Amino acid sequence: MPQQVQGVIARAKGAAVEIATITVPDPGPGEAVVRVQACGVCHTDLHYREGGVNDEFPFLLGHEASGIVESVGEGVTEVAPGDFVILNWRAVCGECRACERGRPQYCFNTHNAKQRMTLEDGTELTPALGIGAFAEKTLVAAGQCTKVDPEASPAAAGLLGCGVMAGIGAAINTGNVTRGDSVAVIGCGGVGDAAVMGARLAGASKIIAVDVEDRKLDTARGLGATHTVNSRTTDPVEAIRGLTGGFGADVVIEAVGRPETYEQAFYARDLAGTVVLVGVPTPEMRVDLPLIDVFGRGGALKSSWYGDCLPSRDFPMLIDLYRQGRLDLDAFVTETIALDEVEQAFTKMHDGDVLRSVVIL
Template structure:
């Protein structure tokens, strides 16, 4: 029978999030229902609430989630009730042109549930990033539910479903950071701190954190930053060059997504260095660069989609790193909150007071 559960819903653009009763259908073929245990409050959820990403209101928010399988649909053979999972917003289809070329992390037809969850009056809900996990239960495609070690704390484990994976992957997968490399990360929020942690885990020798907030820079050191630069009163390009004997870094990661931070990352690279863009820009953002500089400095500019990850491969690995004490996922959890505190968590996010608020259900 369908489930009636509590959920955090953005009913219309800019309106405060409301806790409503929603209807979650039984899983169809290739689908599962997940009993959500914890879900992080990500900046992407705020983008949905404010209409920055789309206008498909009402939205069921939440996507950085961990929980247990409650029910499975026909044809689901690799998951069963009780399995402990983290939800992914990329579930490669296996048959699109990217998957067929052996690049499933770029899948062009990622799987999601085929039927919507609804309000009690039948109004369909659009799920944030195809998940919608600010809810006691949610319906997803089976491929979106990745089994992990049940020893992992759900408040921490769920965060690899988006922000941690995006940042870690930006450094390790997109950036290819390796032993002895120098790295600069602009923006020390959840994604930036995860990029710092990933760079350190992969052997970077020098990791420079750049932000305008000293509190965030102090926190970046906890994730492994060897140097910090407050760019509010200092030219960050000059500071990074000074820290690298005038050469610049091998990999510069823009985890902010503003034209000025993109330009900073471009110019703080060494010759033939790599710029990785992982911060999500506003639709109207534009960048101008001298084309001669683009040519003469060499290297590459790459955007990083979800850290170029393969969830079935990367989620269990990151959880193992956490359980081995090598990746401090607990440090990303600023506070745990109830479902009716999501709106307050958005306000704290805007003020820069939290790394991640996590809803516990």
């Protein structure tokens, strides 16, 4: 029968979030109910609260999560009750043109649970990224659950559900960083730092972290950056070229999502180098580049959506690396908090005081 749990909702644009009673229906065909153990506070949740994604209020926030499968609906074979899972927002369909071409990581028809969770009065909730995990339990499509090693810390594992995967994937999957490459990462928040870590995992010989705050650069160095550049006081393009023999980096990852930093990334890469945009821009932003430079510099200009990840492939692999001590996911957990501290966590995140606040349930 339907269950009532506590969750964090955003009722209106810009309004402070609040705790509310949520009704979670029994899972239907292809669905699963997950008891949430941990959920990171991501910038995307703040975008939802501010109306930056859409206006389908009220939202049930939270999406960067791990937990235990409690029950499953008819036809579910991917997971079973008791499985420890990371939730993802790329439940591949298996039928679209990308999936049929053997590229499910680019699935164009990812799906969510068909049923909606509601408030006590029956008002339907829009779950953030189809997940809604700032709640004691949530309803998702079974394909949004990826089974991983249950010995992993829930707080660390859940971060692969969004930001950390986006950064690692931007380096490894989208940028195709490989042994000996030079890599520059512009913007050292959680996603940028994850890109630094991904470049290190891939064997990059030189990893240049760029930010306007020295404390963020210190963190990036601790996660694998070999060089740092404070772009508030130093021209980052000239600095990156100076550190790469005058040529520019093989791969430049832009993790800010602004025209000026994208232009820096464009000119800080070597000829035939790659630019990866993983920072999320706003709709009104525009980039003005001389077309002759786009042509003459060659290479590739790419966008990385969710780190071009395939959860069923990437999550278990990265959790194995974490369990082996080769991927320090714990370093991204700045603090653990309760459900009623999400609003304060948004403030800390906006001020750059944390990599991740993680709600523990």
